[in-house]
Amino acid sequence: MGEQQAIGRSLPRLDGPAKARGEAVYAGDLNLPGMLCGKILTSYLPHARIRRIDTSAAVRVPGMKAAVTGQDTLGLGCGPTRFREKSLDFLPLARDKVRYIGDAVAAVAAVDEDAASAALEQIKVEWEELPAVFTPEEAMQPGAPLVHENMPGNISRRIVLEGGDIEAGFRQAYHIREDIFNTSSDSHVPLEPHTCVAKYDPPGYFTLWTSTQVPYMVKSDLARLLGVPENQVRVILPFVGGGFGGKSDGVFSLDLCAALLAQKTGRPVRIAYSREEEFICTRRRHPMQIYLKTGVNRQGEITARQARVIADGGAYSGWGHASIYLAGLFLCLPYRYGAYHYEGLRVYTNNPVSSAMRGHCAPQVQFAGDVQLDMLAEDLGIDPVEIRLRNALEDGEVTAAGFKIGTCGLKECIRKAAERSGWYTRRASLPPGRGVGIGCAGFPSGQGFRLRPDIPAYTTAVTRVNEDGSVTLLCGAADTGQGSDTVMVQIAAQELGVRPQDIRYVRADSDITPADLGNYSSRETVFAGNAVKEAAARVKEKLLAFIADEWQVPEESLEIAGGEITCASAPDKRISFAQAARGWQEKHQGKPLVGEGTYDPPDKKFYEAYSFGAQVAEVEVDKETGQVKVVNVVSAHDAGRVINPMAVEGQLEGSVHMGLGFALSEEMVVRQGRVLNPALVDYAIPVAADMPEVECVHLEVEDPAGPFGAKECGEGTVGPTAPAIANALYQATGRRFLNLPITPFQIVKGGDGQ
Amino acid sequence: MRLPPFECASPASLEEAINLLGQAAGQARVLAGGTDLLPAMKRRGIAAGLLVNIKGIAGLKQVSAREDGSTAIGAAVSVNEVTGLTAWPALAQAASRVAAWTLRHMGTVGGNLLVDNRCWYYNRSGEWWRGKEQCFKRGGERCYVFPSGRQCRAAASSDLVPALVAIGARVEVQSASGSRLLAVKDLYRADGAAPHTLEPGEILTHILLPPCPAGTGSAFIKLARRQTLDFALVNVAAVISLAEDGRTCREASAAVSGSVVAPTPLPVKQLEGREITTWLLDEVAGEAVKAMGFVTYAGAMDVPAGYRRQVAGVLLRRSLEQAWERARNA
Known part of the structure; x- marks a missing residue:
């Protein structure tokens, strides 16, 4: 070129x-004249009614300038999926009750952080503690305490998707498997925790610099929550230190609190979440239990697939109303099913809030789907690569969930990944404790359905x-x-x-x-x-x-x-x-x-263009300690025309990092609604030394939907990593692992099945 | 999280430091690298009105040979510097597994020996603890990890200590009333809330390594969830000295930290006087880990105690094997 x-x-x-x-200026680097430091008081109870909040002692703390509580708000709920009224259940500043440990109940602004902290300690809250639910099973019991009174059974959203005749599909099957998979509670861990600076200019103009993925959603939601016309809110995007889906929920507590405090004091207010708050008070990946039943014919082609997914939604909707739908849609990527049936249940609990995270539910369901496909291959005596080639979607197909696929380079990705990793040459002769596994995924580029009727443009x-x-x-x-x-x-x-x-x-x-x-x-x-x-x-x-x-x-x-x-x-x-x-x-x-x-995407129901990828991971297992070293990953990706190869490689390597943590080590441990490891030293996100060699293979299949033929990159590629690793661990240990993360303890224990 | 207000003194001499500590009547803490102390103060886990910074005391920043053949490592020597001390490979190995490069650069040997015990509850901030009854280690009367426990079971987390215990190192401690020497293992007690035996007013000044006898090999293995940064799930170090015949074990020692409340020597004396075989090492290791006693998982609550004990046996066998190999090649 x-x-x-x-x-x-x-x-x-x-x-x-x-x-x-x-030199890059992030929200935390902004220093406006007279700026105050804001801090938020969060609930330490998982479920409680707020009887009274007394800020009278707090306002006497030297340096303290103002306090706000839910009584200073209009009491409106918000959320990113404005298309469903029921999903607008998140009050950035609680009014009547709190629903998880981390719910914001009051905020203060003071001349510095010490004064703000001292003032927070002086706020007295009278609680009426309520019984809480901490697992979807508990939450769905008849008579269980309700997280939201208007949501019976704690069902945040139930959704059923159907494609084809599922019973006929299973009747045609030569072989059927049923398995249950569980995925963990992951955190996005952006290097920069959520941070914002709010400024108020009389008679009613707000300016907000905030660390977000969705500045226009923040603008629209904040205007609504403050009860001002949208043109009185200006949102400016500073440099942002990572989002991964965790900064895509629109207004977070800090944004509303900073705006209210700026209005009350007439001075700019900065609120920066601590790492602990970042873990607890923002969002996380939906932990899921996935029941999966799949029928295949003698050739290993999937005749029917049925899934029932139960997701722990935590205390609020977040993106959840979309998430539980997307889990069902994304399970149909990247393979062809004769028939499909999906039931998704998103359940409220008094746990931290689940929402979007890189891959938005695809990594969970694609882990289950791809590991089970490996098991089916083995049952039938078919090579794992071969069974994927037989089921892989192709150009112009329509998935069981209705996605109209434009270009699809999946088969070529599978072949390239197999070739580059030595699948046909080295795999059979690996020494004990070593294994190679493959995983595949597909992902859309930008959604066509209108999530936000309030914002006219895409x-x-x-x-x-x-x-x-x-x-x-x-x-x-x-x-x-x-x-x-x-x-x-x-x-x-x-x-x-x-x-x-x-x-x-x-x-x-x-x-x-x-x-x-x-x-x-x-x-x-x-x-x-x-x-x-x-x-x-x-x-x-x-x-x-x-x-x-x-x-x-x-x-x-x-x-x-x-x-x-x-x-x-x-x-x-x-x-x-x-x-x-x-x-x-x-x-x-x-x-x-x-x-x-x-x-303006032509397909208003689904998406325009889909990326595809296949990864082959090689692992080395210490069988006595259960320690796993992922030696290398070959990532072959059809991202359409590559606009910037270096940036794409950054995305591919970064997604392997995220997939690696999802597969092997990352889990927010939550007991009785309380996060026990909200710190980088205790939450085991992989470090540089844990990273395998990653070989990136670009397959440039130009898609007419994208600019110059480009497609999405880097989100879909989180999907294949965990199944590739789990499948490699099967070869290395002879055991199947159906629950994430696959910790050394799980490996020594012997996994979840033959 | 911000540090609470405190005074800080940077004495130029050890005497001055000891005076300051003496006058502060238990309200002072020694500051060296600060990598463990300052975060604990931010979390309101440790309170101190005065920090006595010993990094300006030249005598504590040196590694020197003593007349009795021992090597004296000043308490304020950086952990990175210890990775270069080759006399005892176990110690260099252990030092190289402490945290990550930047933290080893800041962190000191003395600080690592006196690193606080860790627990997923205790490690949390004052904000996290809001509305919760305090645990033993935060001055309260209960334990959340082991609700029936009568004392704190936070985990001993120093990476260097098992190596030093196995080597038979001693520490020199000074106070207004003079100096004393004690075996490294005697720096610790099995109470996570007050894990160190130093008295108020005492400063750990030097770590004394004995000379490495002929025919001796040592090894250290750390098991953690990640390759760097993590505190250990289990740390094991072993030392084996061979008799002149090159086959018989003359002396053997081992120690563990990580999943124990205090670093613990592991009994491998059964090896002494016997001809070493891999089979024998396996047998001795399996028996020896029973001496770990109570296995705690307070420092990483998602990793069960049974697994830790099982793995400690594996690590002990491997470190004995590695030490044996080094002894044969010594």
């Missing part, structure tokens, strides 16, 4: 130098060409560390034919950039990317029309590349992009040369 190509190049990240030098962008010919790209997409800013610039540069360094990217600021639903569901590259591409194309059209007119040549004969406009039919004519832009502006009375772009 030539030097003039902006895409397909490992362009170093635009934010890289600032982050490496420590994603939009504006390009503006400045007087000097440089370009400003205004985009509401939220780069939370994954590198989408750089990718957007590459896309705009490619479309405009200018160099990436000539484009200045303006990050999400709701007063400046046009609306975007945010960074979740793997939206950015495909959705924001398409909007950016269109915004760039609009400018290009205007410029080319202008030049065609000037030169009296057909527009189609013009091309912009390398910052220069040339003409195929008149080789002697050339003009720089900057001069052309200047000319356009002069001709149009200095009018701004802008282009607008939007992306």
